Amino acid sequence: MRTAVVAALLGLGAFAAAAGLVLQLHAYPLLAKLQHDINTVSVSEGEGVTAVVYPPGGAPEVRHGLRLTATTRVEGDLAAPEVQANGDVTVWKRATIVKEDAEKLVLSAEVRKVCLDRRTGEAVAPCRGEFYETEQGKRVTADDRRLLQPGLNFVFPFDTERRDHRWYDTVLNRPVTIHFAGEQLLQGLDVYRFAHTVPPTALGRFAVPGSLVGSPEPSVNVTQYYGVTRTLLVEPRTGAVLSVREDIRQELRADGQAEGAGTPVFAGELQLTNASVTANVDQVRKNLPKLFAITVLPVVLLVAGGALLAAGIVLLLVRRRGLVAGSLALVIGACLAGAITYGVADASDPDGSLDLKNVVSSSNVDYGLR
Incomplete structure (x- = not known):
């Protein structure tokens, strides 16, 4: 049971911290x-x-x-x-x-x-x-x-x-x-x-x-x-x-x-x-909700992830059990968060929907210049 708790803390902590880092370094x-x-x-x-x-x-x-x-x-x-x-x-x-x-x-x-x-x-x-x-x-x-x-x-x-x-x-x-x-x-x-x-x-x-x-x-x-x-x-x-x-x-x-x-x-x-x-x-x-996701949310995730990781590491050091499970959860959590957050950010990129290679000329509106 304690091994599962350690694995959960380390996995969730790694997930939150990795997601925060990707949002801050890539999505922003x-x-x-x-x-x-x-x-x-x-x-x-x-x-x-x-x-x-x-x-x-x-x-x-x-x-x-x-x-x-x-x-x-x-x-x-x-x-x-x-x-x-x-x-x-x-x-x-x-x-x-x-x-x-x-x-x-x-x-x-x-x-x-x-x-x-x-x-x-x-x-x-x-x-x-x-x-x-x-x-x-x-x-x-x-x-x-x-x-x-x-x-x-x-x-x-x-x-x-x-x-x-x-x-x-x-x-x-x-x-x-x-x-x-x-x-x-x-x-x-x-x-x-x-x-x-x-x-x-x-x-x-x-x-x-x-x-x-x-x-x-x-x-x-x-x-x-x-x-x-x-x-x-x-x-x-x-x-x-x-x-x-x-x-x-x-x-x-x-x-x-x-x-x-x-x-x-x-x-x-x-x-x-x-x-x-x-x-x-x-x-x-x-x-604003999009901006919240790449400004405030990364800080929240990094703080929460740090707290979860610290708690998991303390339990791991005190009980000296669950090292393998905790390490595995750490890697899986970080990789999963990175992949999901990176993919969502790329899918939300406004430049991704623009066909800039095939633009013939800029729009020619009537500006009313007399």
């Missing part, structure tokens, strides 16, 4: 990564916004009290050469179009493509085909090994830390430090809040029609200034950005004009709709 790097085949659409809205609109056939003009809708689509570029099964890099494309709701006039649009580290979410280089385009025909591409869009562009790292991060600002075209600002509940999920304020920053100097800035002159040289207060709600275990709120201010200033005295060309707040936030939360809820 295999499964905790950004997916190649992402395909999502999110919508932000704003009310009472001041913005420049471009009526068909007419001159640009500033309008107030607008209701805006910004639609963003993110998808994976499976045809990119950097995309490999179980590789460390993925390639995502993002397209955003902002329209005013009354006449469906396009205020702005952009398309960009970035290579990302699948575990940290950071942009990486070299990245063949990396670009951003905010005006049709004026695409900015990466130069050799230069990182064109550094920092975090879409998500935060797995197991996000409560510290400053670098978030890429698509207007400034450079990363800006975003600060940890606390924790809160979002639809029942514990999330981290990150926020920053970019003070009014000069973007460039150019000529505009005098009518746009209230001048009788046919053309006026102005400097465009941009500032934003941005708040992101991030689920820390997955790094998913669940909610975004941006209070954006852009102003054209003629020579000698102080801050606030120029012509506002965008002033208002855009925020992800409740439907988009709920969709993000629902997706995270689906992923």
Whole structure:
């Protein structure tokens, strides 16, 4: 009877410890990564916004009290050469179009493509085909090994830390430090809040029609200034950005004009709709059990396995019986756990269902760039 107890303790202990090790060393790097085949659409809205609109056939003009809708689509570029099964890099494309709701006039649009580290979410280089385009025909591409869009562009790292991060600002075209600002509940999920304020920053100097800035002159040289207060709600275990709120201010200033005295060309707040936030939360809820299995569960199994092994070894030393049975149980338990856990992890690998060898080209969606 005591021999059976020793064998059971050692076998179960070996099973638990081996399963924990395989989950930690094999399953985690295999499964905790950004997916190649992402395909999502999110919508932000704003009310009472001041913005420049471009009526068909007419001159640009500033309008107030607008209701805006910004639609963003993110998808994976499976045809990119950097995309490999179980590789460390993925390639995502993002397209955003902002329209005013009354006449469906396009205020702005952009398309960009970035290579990302699948575990940290950071942009990486070299990245063949990396670009951003905010005006049709004026695409900015990466130069050799230069990182064109550094920092975090879409998500935060797995197991996000409560510290400053670098978030890429698509207007400034450079990363800006975003600060940890606390924790809160979002639809029942514990999330981290990150926020920053970019003070009014000069973007460039150019000529505009005098009518746009209230001048009788046919053309006026102005400097465009941009500032934003941005708040992101991030689920820390997955790094998913669940909610975004941006209070954006852009102003054209003629020579000698102080801050606030120029012509506002965008002033208002855009925020992800409740439907988009709920969709993000629902997706995270689906992923959290998988993440639990490769983060928390390995620790539990290793601790439990260690305790069982210690108990079995103590009994074995005290009674000095069951050495052969205990050793056999130890080997069988470890081998069985390794085989089962390894097989389940490989079967769950999201890259395993992708036919990356036969991708002819990336999808060609209408991004709405005008």
